[in-house]
Amino acid sequence: MSNTTSGLSRRTLAKGAAWSVPVVAVAGAAPAYASSPTKPVIEVSVVPGSGYKQPGNKCKPIFKGYRVSFNLKNTGNTQATLTLTGVDATADGQDITGESTFAYGFVVGGKLVKSVTLEPGEVVELKLGFSNAPTSEGRTLEGTIYYTVEGVAGSASFNEEAKEPLC
Secondary structure: OOOEEEEEEHHHHHHHHHHHHHHHHHHHHHHHHHOOOOOOOEEEEOHHHHHHEEEOOOOOOOOEEEEEEEEEEEEOOOOOOEEEEEEEEOOOOOEEOOOOOOOOEEEEEOEOOOOOEEOOOEEEEEEEEEEEEOOOOOOOOEEEEEEOHHHHEEEEEEEEEEOOOOO
């Protein structure tokens, strides 16, 4: 009687098993790495057609100013806070940010606030109000807002027609 072999000895199988163990260990570690938090990211974009005048004392909390809306979207997988740090803005080319009483912020609950916190995936539209400007007669509102998201600086520009108020 003759012995037949399949071509795979126990030694060959042992060698193959030794090489496959590290591959399994690396593949097992990948999901833990993939689920680690990313740095917070909030995308900021102007809402087209959202520029409005806020004349006199008609549209509280904005007095003699303007407003423009921005979409904010948290594209990260952790909660993130956007903090406004500055603004440059003109109405018909005239600086509206130079007055000592000039105020700006997102309009939330009838107040101007500088910081907004968004949950992962959350999208909000917020009105950015400019108050106590030297004029509220301008027809074209343009400028740049400056902000940080968890300490990382960013900016967003706008150029909008300043329509009559919708108070």
